[in-house]
Amino acid sequence: MSASERDQSPEFTWCDDGGRPLVKPYIQASKFHVGDKVYFNSSGGSREGGPFIIASVPSAGMYTLSLENGQAVRHGEEVEESRLEAA
Known part of the structure; x- marks a missing residue:
């Protein structure tokens, strides 16, 4: 793994100060x-109408509706997920 790939890893954070690597909390589903x-x-x-159907989940906490x-x-x-409530 190259340094640039390691720096972008979602699983670890590499400290520039020579400290130990830490595991960041995983993004919630x-x-x-x-x-x-x-x-x-x-x-x-x-409430602005609905109910609507979740059409896609492009990224965690973001949705498209239909x-x-x-x-x-x-x-x-x-x-954003914060703007939705279960029907």
């Missing part, structure tokens, strides 16, 4: 999965 039904909440906390017929919601924008 996403709360929802593809096919789950959820409600989308506005930034003010009010309607039952497969049509993208919010133009396919990724939505």
Whole structure:
């Protein structure tokens, strides 16, 4: 493993001060999965329709939503997990 690969490893942090390597906490898994039904909440906390279907999970804690017929919601924008609640 090259130094640049080691420095980007999600499992270890290499200290520049010569200290011992440490293991960082693993990123938590996403709360929802593809096919789950959820409600989308506005930034003010009010519900904005739904329920919607989780269409994809592009990264931990981020989702795209669709309607039952497969049509993208919010133009396919990724939505933060904190804005969703289980239906």
